[in-house]
Amino acid sequence: MTRIIKRGFLLLATIISVITLTAQGRIQQCINTNWQFHKGDIAGYPDKETSATTWEKTSLPHTWNTTDVLDDEPGYYRGIGWYRKTIFIPSAWNHKEIYLHFGAAQQVATVYVNGKLAGTHTGGYTAFNCRITDLLIHGNDSVTANEISVKVDNSHNENIPPLSADFTFFGGIYRDVSLVALNPVHFDAENDASNGVFITTPQVSAVNATVDIKGQFCNQSSQARRLLLVSRIADRAGKLVGEQQQHITLQAGERYPFTTQFAAIQNPHLWNIEDPYLYHVTTTVTDADNQQLLDEVSNPLGLRWFSFDAAQGFFLNGKHYKLMGASRHQDYKDISNALPDAMHVRDVQLLKEMGGNFLRVAHYPQDPAVLEACDRLGIVASVEIPVVNRITENDTFANNCLHMQEEMIRQYCNHPSIVIWAYMNEVLLSPRYNATDTVRRTLYYQHVAALAKRIDSLTRKEDPSRYTMIPCHADYNVYVKAGLVRIPQIVGWNLYSGWYSGELPDFARTLDRHHKELTDKPLIVTEYGADADIRLHNLTTPQRFDKTVEYATHFHDVYYEAIASRPFVTGGALWNLADFNSEGRAEANPHINTKGITTIDRKLKDSYLFYQSKLVTTPFLRIGSRAWVLRSGIAEDSATLTCTQSVDIYTNQGTPVILLLNGVSLGTVTPVNGVAGFKVPFRDGINQLEAVASSNGKTYKDMVEVRFLLQPANLASTVLPFKELNISLGDQRQFSDEPLQQVWLPEQPYHPGSWGYVGGQPFVMKGNKRQSYGSDKNILGTDYDAIYETQRVGIRQFKLDVPDGDYEITLLFAELLSAVKHEALVYNLDNNKTKEDTITRSFDVLINGEPFINHLGSDNYLQPEQAYSAKTKWHAGNGQGITISFNAIKGETILNGLQVRRVD
Numbered sequence: 001m002t003r004i005i006k007r008g009f010l011l012l013a014t015i016i017s018v019i020t021l022t023a024q025g026r027i028q029q030c031i032n033t034n035w036q037f038h039k040g041d042i043a044g045y046p047d048k049e050t051s052a053t054t055w056e057k058t059s060l061p062h063t064w065n066t067t068d069v070l071d072d073e074p075g076y077y078r079g080i081g082w083y084r085k086t087i088f089i090p091s092a093w094n095h096k097e098i099y100l101h102f103g104a105a106q107q108v109a110t111v112y113v114n115g116k117l118a119g120t121h122t123g124g125y126t127a128f129n130c131r132i133t134d135l136l137i138h139g140n141d142s143v144t145a146n147e148i149s150v151k152v153d154n155s156h157n158e159n160i161p162p163l164s165a166d167f168t169f170f171g172g173i174y175r176d177v178s179l180v181a182l183n184p185v186h187f188d189a190e191n192d193a194s195n196g197v198f199i200t201t202p203q204v205s206a207v208n209a210t211v212d213i214k215g216q217f218c219n220q221s222s223q224a225r226r227l228l229l230v231s232r233i234a235d236r237a238g239k240l241v242g243e244q245q246q247h248i249t250l251q252a253g254e255r256y257p258f259t260t261q262f263a264a265i266q267n268p269h270l271w272n273i274e275d276p277y278l279y280h281v282t283t284t285v286t287d288a289d290n291q292q293l294l295d296e297v298s299n300p301l302g303l304r305w306f307s308f309d310a311a312q313g314f315f316l317n318g319k320h321y322k323l324m325g326a327s328r329h330q331d332y333k334d335i336s337n338a339l340p341d342a343m344h345v346r347d348v349q350l351l352k353e354m355g356g357n358f359l360r361v362a363h364y365p366q367d368p369a370v371l372e373a374c375d376r377l378g379i380v381a382s383v384e385i386p387v388v389n390r391i392t393e394n395d396t397f398a399n400n401c402l403h404m405q406e407e408m409i410r411q412y413c414n415h416p417s418i419v420i421w422a423y424m425n426e427v428l429l430s431p432r433y434n435a436t437d438t439v440r441r442t443l444y445y446q447h448v449a450a451l452a453k454r455i456d457s458l459t460r461k462e463d464p465s466r467y468t469m470i471p472c473h474a475d476y477n478v479y480v481k482a483g484l485v486r487i488p489q490i491v492g493w494n495l496y497s498g499w500y501s502g503e504l505p506d507f508a509r510t511l512d513r514h515h516k517e518l519t520d521k522p523l524i525v526t527e528y529g530a531d532a533d534i535r536l537h538n539l540t541t542p543q544r545f546d547k548t549v550e551y552a553t554h555f556h557d558v559y560y561e562a563i564a565s566r567p568f569v570t571g572g573a574l575w576n577l578a579d580f581n582s583e584g585r586a587e588a589n590p591h592i593n594t595k596g597i598t599t600i601d602r603k604l605k606d607s608y609l610f611y612q613s614k615l616v617t618t619p620f621l622r623i624g625s626r627a628w629v630l631r632s633g634i635a636e637d638s639a640t641l642t643c644t645q646s647v648d649i650y651t652n653q654g655t656p657v658i659l660l661l662n663g664v665s666l667g668t669v670t671p672v673n674g675v676a677g678f679k680v681p682f683r684d685g686i687n688q689l690e691a692v693a694s695s696n697g698k699t700y701k702d703m704v705e706v707r708f709l710l711q712p713a714n715l716a717s718t719v720l721p722f723k724e725l726n727i728s729l730g731d732q733r734q735f736s737d738e739p740l741q742q743v744w745l746p747e748q749p750y751h752p753g754s755w756g757y758v759g760g761q762p763f764v765m766k767g768n769k770r771q772s773y774g775s776d777k778n779i780l781g782t783d784y785d786a787i788y789e790t791q792r793v794g795i796r797q798f799k800l801d802v803p804d805g806d807y808e809i810t811l812l813f814a815e816l817l818s819a820v821k822h823e824a825l826v827y828n829l830d831n832n833k834t835k836e837d838t839i840t841r842s843f844d845v846l847i848n849g850e851p852f853i854n855h856l857g858s859d860n861y862l863q864p865e866q867a868y869s870a871k872t873k874w875h876a877g878n879g880q881g882i883t884i885s886f887n888a889i890k891g892e893t894i895l896n897g898l899q900v901r902r903v904d
């Protein structure tokens with residue numbers, strides 16, 4: 001060891017002098033600014049003049065359709081978009097090899113330089129390089145302008161995965177683009193856009209670790225040169241711990257492979273979850289004669305060993321870890337997938353702060369910044385290619401899959417955080433042939449299995465140090481029958497019992513069944529989760545598919561316990577770290593999948609706090625429902641002027657928690673299973689909540705301010721005068737609308753002095769067991785889908801015993817029955833879509849006996865799945881209050897929502 005270090009120091013000195021004497025080996029410039037974009041195709045390729053005047057100025061990362069995907073029109077732009085940019089090539093680069101490096105372009109890119117084809121790339125989630133050396137114009141000036149144009153096409157293409165998926169395929173150049181200038185002798189830049197140097201750690205223990213480096217040089221030089229290849233390993237402080245030198249002579253135009261084996265590093269500082277220690281490997285090639293640095297590549301190095309065991313789960317450096325974490329998509333509110341690096345990093349940070357140690361990078365390779373953050377923060381990762389839901393049964397598709405897997409492995413394999421390469425998410429969910437066509441369907445399953453085998457064996461050959469995994473959906477038998485559970489080294493299960501199908505306890509049954517039947521296959525729960533719209537709440541009895549924050553938290557509680565209590569379950573990657581775009585979805589937040597434990601702009605839902613209380617190892621105390629700071633409810637009685645609702649405090653301390661309301665103690669509660677539940681008597685206006693707990697002589701506090709809109713029990717109350725009321729009919733949830741500072745309360749039957757409906761029943765969808773009230777349709781013409789989706793059918797009256805005065809009354813209607821056929825969401829496994837009939841209905845609406853809307857019905861305003869609202873002013877006099885009557889003419893009456901606001 002001493003000898004190596006000595007040599008290292010000598011060499012270090014040499015390299016420092018080389019760097020001061022000569023230019024850097026390679027130049028890499030990120031060229032994200034000053035692009036121009038045109039949506040649609042053009043004839044030929046763009047000329048400077050046209051694009052200068054009519055094209056949109058933009059910078060990268062960029063995507064189109066950020067708003068398109070959220071509008072009421074089904075579908076989104078999937079087609080061609082053009083980008084162009086002028087780059088300036090210095091004359092000093094005249095003898096360099098020039099490449100463009102694209103982080104990713106969704107999903108087929110054709111690159112032109114000065115109007116000539118430079119290259120194409122297929123697949124929207126991996127990087128690619130284009131060699132442009134021979135297409136550049138070199139002038140006599142110090143720099144010369146050159147034109148790059150890129151055609152990007154995100155059209156559906158049967159040859160390219162993903163074919164279908166529960167996320168939006170935003171088009172565009174949505175990762176960084178760089179210009180790379182290399183010396184004629186350089187590390188291979190045409191090996192799937194990898195950096196050309198691959199590090200492996202054949203043997204690592206607490207005592208010593210071996211490190212191998214493989215790669216290739218390329219020689220595009222015409223001069224004969226003796227080369228010196230130097231690889232150095234430095235620790236985090238920059239201290240050299242190993243170095244190797246090799247003399248090499250290249251032949252013309254050759255790719256020269258090299259292998260470097262380091263002497264074992266003694267007493268290595270291991271990479272692990274608590275201490276993600278990184279070494280650094282620098283590989284350089286210099287001209288042995290004049291010591292000119294020709295190229296240099298730098299990579300992280302984490303020394304660790306790991307294994308998966310079917311009975312006991314995951315071991316890192318011999319220590320057992322339950323892998324708990326999340327799956328993640330790469331998008332964000334309003335910017336879709338064109339995220340700056342900092343936002344990718346923030347997500348990994350969010351996972352770390354949750355106490356998570358596992359990231360499933362789903363369903364495709366994501367920005368390198370994500371894996372860099374995993375390396376740095378100590379998050380174990382799984383990365384996969386986007387073969388989702390189904391395949392095309394031919395070689396074009398298969399070759400694209402294989403190529404993507406190879407690109408992924410070569411581009412990301414130097415990240416020590418990665419332990420799994422996965423592929424084929426829920427691939428049997430949407431088979432091409434229906435169940436009646438058994439012969440063809442069986443053949444299809446055989447084709448899927450054959451492709452899985454090819455991807456799996458390529459993966460093991462490319463990288464024998466990681467494990468392979470297929471994430472399957474809940475249809476256990478079909479994966480067993482198709483043989484897919486036998487092919488990878490780990491089986492992932494995406495399970496949603498108690499959501500899409502079945503009931504909550506089915507989850508544990510599936511885990512136990514796997515353990516019993518697939519005794520040699522490690523198991524990871526690769527997905528589980530429930531939708532939660534951060535605006536929707538039901539504190540007492542949240543229900544499946546009600547989209548309340550409370551049901552989702554309950555769902556996670558049940559699943560987490562089942563995972564935590566089974567040693568054979570390696571771990572879980574909940575679905576999903578954040579809400580994400582999924583254009584095909586309807587429901588309360590159309591086009592968004594709301595199974596995130598944070599919102600699409602990363603507000604924390606209660607389920608996130610739940611995991612923190614379970615997983616964080618430092619003292620943790622937080623008030624739950626912290627995103628629900630606008631609440632409402634009805635005063636218990638006219639004397640106390642309070643409304644009692646529960647508030648949960650999440651903590652990992654066993655000690656009693658005190659909750660203060662506006663500085664006054666509400667008592668002490670000892671947490672059960674990480675939760676201290678309080679009943680809080682909220683008052684009208686601002687309520688300051690402060691939770692306090694002490695342990696080991698230290699005090700932990702958290703504070704939240706809740707604005708409570710207290711509704712009078714008796715609308716004639718003078719101590720709490722009536723101001724406004726927003727009611728969602730046929731609903732059992734509270735809907736909190738922060739932008740308008742309004743809360744919608746669920747319906748109640750009328751009782752004198754108060755308000756409520758008379759007659760009718762809540763709307764219930766036919767042919768589904770999931771949702772006990774309301775519709776799951778996207779209601780057009782509103783952002784308040786959740787309000788319009790529930791309805792009272794057959795309502796006779798809505799009465800409010802308001803005092804005399806001037807009021808504004810708004811009535812909300814939407815026809816929830818429609819013969820329009822929607823493609824059933826494939827994920828709703830127990831969906832029995834019964835065909836709905838076109839409904840004919842007609843009714844009059846009267847206010848205190850005066851006509852308001854005549855013949856409201858299906859032949860005028862009540863068009864299926866379309867919001868309709870009517871607003872009027874009304875003077876209530878003579879102590880009559882307000883009575884809105886619904887008189888049926890044909891079919892049944894309906895009412896979806898109602899708002900009454902005092903205006904005088």
Ligand SMILES: *[C@@H]1O[C@H](CO)[C@@H](O)[C@H](O)[C@H]1NC(C)=O
Nearest residue numbers: 136137138139140141144145
């Ligand atoms: C460079 O200069 C030479 C001599 O002045 C001229 O003939 C040639 O056209 C110039 N090349 C370019 C690309 O401008």
Ligand SMILES: *[C@@H]1O[C@H](CO)[C@@H](O)[C@H](O)[C@H]1NC(C)=O
Nearest residue numbers: 219223224225250251252253
């Ligand atoms: C590269 O190829 C040239 C011939 O084109 C050859 O003369 C030279 O020796 C090679 N370069 C090196 C560094 O070996």
Ligand SMILES: *[C@@H]1O[C@H](CO)[C@@H](O)[C@H](O)[C@H]1NC(C)=O
Nearest residue numbers: 203205207208209210263264
């Ligand atoms: C690493 O340490 C082990 C245990 O001391 C020893 O058997 C092995 O030979 C060492 N390997 C290397 C490459 O030094």
Ligand SMILES: *[C@@H]1O[C@H](CO)[C@@H](O)[C@H](O)[C@H]1NC(C)=O
Nearest residue numbers: 158159392393394395396397
């Ligand atoms: C594979 O199928 C796709 C879609 O049908 C088709 O475009 C492609 O040409 C096929 N490839 C081969 C090799 O048959």
Ligand SMILES: *[C@@H]1O[C@H](CO)[C@@H](O)[C@H](O)[C@H]1NC(C)=O
Nearest residue numbers: 432433434435436437438440
């Ligand atoms: C199933 O497939 C067969 C053969 O392609 C077709 O005739 C039949 O209509 C399909 N049935 C359904 C329910 O889609």
Ligand SMILES: *[C@@H]1O[C@H](CO)[C@@H](O)[C@H](O)[C@H]1NC(C)=O
Nearest residue numbers: 538539540541732733734746
């Ligand atoms: C919650 O839902 C239950 C049943 O689904 C209902 O009885 C209850 O009134 C609701 N609670 C609130 C506060 O809305």
Ligand SMILES: *[C@@H]1O[C@H](CO)[C@@H](O)[C@H](O)[C@H]1NC(C)=O
Nearest residue numbers: 767768769829830831832833
């Ligand atoms: C769906 O319909 C089938 C056939 O009518 C029936 O056997 C099954 O129980 C139904 N499932 C649900 C969830 O209603």
Ligand SMILES: CC(=O)N[C@H]1CO[C@H](CO)[C@@H](O)[C@@H]1O
Nearest residue numbers: 039063064065066067068077
């Ligand atoms: C950035 C961009 O091109 N956005 C477009 C997405 O699609 C909608 C509708 O097709 C256009 O209006 C946007 O301009």
